[in-house]
Amino acid sequence: MPFDVAKWNGKWKHCGRSDNYQQIMEKLGVPAEAIQKFQENEMSMDVSLSGKELTVKVDFLGKTLVNTNTLGVEGVEEGITGKKTPSIWTMEGDCLVATYPNFDGNGLVVAQRRHFIDDNKIRIDMKAGDLEGWVEHIRC
Secondary structure (H helix, E strand, C coil): CCCCCCHHHHEEEEEECCHHHHHHHHCCCCCCHHHHHHHCCCCCEEEEEECCCEEEEEEEEEEEEEEEEEEECCCEEECCCHHHHHHHEEEECCEEEECCCCCCCCCCEEEEEEEECCCCEEEEEECCCEEEEEEEEECC
């Protein structure tokens, strides 16, 4: 069954992570205080898929980001830190996959595979260069 985009809508909160989560986030250039905020605060997701056009709206810490990508086509995505990065989004089985072929401008390849554990928990398997880990969010 493909990834259910509509199920991703709603409010989510961090609930678990791999032991090396902080190391992965640091490799992505996320400051320590921002990592702490990611772990402590809710985020609101409003996601839609129309044909192959995926739109993801995130409300987090008073900021709203809206990114629209065509599945399978390289686009540009703005992250919560304001950084713009080339990205390719695809559906692979029951996973929604985001690949960042040059995340840091120096060739760092990053991939995130999202899949639902159940209706109220989502897991994101992450790979940043040679580091692999995961993070889970529960519905609020």
